[in-house]
Amino acid sequence: MVDLHVNPELFALVPEPTKEDFAALKKSIEANGQHNPIIVWKDPVSSKDFIIDGHSRYETCKQLKIEPIIEYKQFDNWLVAMKFAVQVNSNRRHLSAIQKVELALREIEIEGKIAKERQKSTLPKKGEKGFQKSVPNGMHTGNTCEIVSKKTGLSSRTVARLKRILDDGTDELKRDVASGKKTAASAERLIKLEQIHTNPISLPEGKFKIILCDVPYKYDFEGEGAPNYPTLSEEEIIKLKDQHGRPITDLFATDAIIFFWAPFPKLEDALRIIHAWGFSYKTGIVWSKEKEGISQQGTGHYVVATCETILIATKGKPGIPLPKNRPLGILRAPRTNTHSQKPDITRHWIEKMYPNEKYLELFARETAKGWTAWGNQLDFPKITKPVIKKGILDYLER
Known part of the structure; x- marks a missing residue:
């Protein structure tokens, strides 16, 4: 049998077949023979015959003791040979979406290296006139995700999600996405969760008297329909520290009041968190999710x-609102299409209860005028604020 060589760098470029795929290939070649040739290039430097495409076919032929069908091709250098290998594998239909993105990213990387080499060859030598001004043929410009999107036919959002998994995910997570065991969305959520645990963002400077808080509760059942943001257990919320080791409780002034969102299934958790943070429960407001008078x-x-519910709890002596500034115990406002987003009007109620204070919103999704916002979702696409109609503002003045 002809002796062919494997270049480790090139071999690592393309996804390895699963055991099932390799077994199917072996069965097919054993029954019907080898149809597609193994592409080989004779490296002019080493004079060795290297496999450019067809590593699995070659291994199968060795196991079956069959003389492989070989086709020699000429390439200018190893970069061009690698680009050919990536392009051939990219056109195979059995690749998963994440494998297509991975190959497209590798192709872009190789094209960039080829372009640099080409640019070096066109630059004027010492003592010569002229300068290479144009971008060499083959070099891509523009947003990487958009380029990969065009190459693979996937949306830019899907490419960005899969690229994050390739950059930050474990090998096991990548395999789970490639095999379909996990969706890209759930894999991305796991990465976000891990990152918020290992590198929580810095807490804001100073101490605050008025706090609005919407913690990301972890529910007993979090499947594929779970929220697309990191959730935390009760203990993780209580003991939360930022990347500098500063505890979340360091944000609260000696005299402070907290408005703490608590869905009914999480009331006990909310109360334990409030007490662990040094607050005492006082009362609450119920948010009735209504649109045009109809419950949602x-x-x-x-x-x-x-x-x-919004639980209201105090620490020290923050004072109580003037009678004219006290809201009703029920807030009637529609919910949005965004999972867990709370009514924007809540901040206006709090501002009326405690005017001209230093306000803090914990686990915020957006910034609001006059408020210090802290939360890992602030780096995500901005949520459009709902329009507060005049009738609602009139309601605040009651």
């Missing part, structure tokens, strides 16, 4: 959820 139905195991 959510999910629930015992009842259909239409409400959430």
Whole structure:
């Protein structure tokens, strides 16, 4: 049998077949023979015959003791040979979406190296006139995700999600996505969760008297429909520290009041967190999720959820609002299409209760005028604020 060589760098460029795929290939070649030739290039430097495409076919032929069918091709150098190998594998239909993105990213990287080499060859030598001004043929410009999107036919959002998995995910997670065991969305959520645990963002400077808080509760059942943001257990929320080791409780002034969102299934958790942070529960507000007077139905195991609560708790002596500034105990406002987003009007209620204070929103999704916002989702695409109609503002003045 002809002796062919494997270049480790080139071999690592393309995804290895699964055991099932390799077994199917072996069975096919054993029954029907080898149809596609093994592409080989004779490296002019070493004079060795290297496999450019067809590593699995070559291994199968060796195991079956069959003389392989070989086709020699000429390439200018190893970079061009690698680009050919990536392009050939990119056109194979059995690749998963993440494998297509991985190959496209590698192709872009190789093209960049080829372009640099070409540019070096066109630059004027010492003592010569002229300068290479144009971008060499083959060099891509523009956003990487958009380029990969065009190469693979996937959306830019999907490419960005898969690129994050390739950059930050474990090998096991990548395999799970490639095999379909996990969706790209759930894999990305796991990465976000791991990153918030290992490198929580810095807490804001100073101490705050007025706090609005919407913690990312971890529920008992978090499947594929779980929220697309990192959730935390009760203990993780209580003991949360930023990357500098500063505890979240360091944000609270000696005299402070907290408005703490608590869905009914998480009331006990919310109360334990509040107490662990040094606050004492006082009262609460119910958010009735209504649109044009009709309740908006959510999910629930015992009842259909239409409400959430805001627990109000104090630390020290923050004072109580003037009678004219006290809101009703029920907030009637529609929910948005964004999972867990709370009514923007809540901040206006708090500002009226405690005017001209230093306000802090914990686990925020967006920034608001006059408020210090802290939360890992602030780096994500900005959520469009709902329009507050004049009728609602009139309601605040009651």
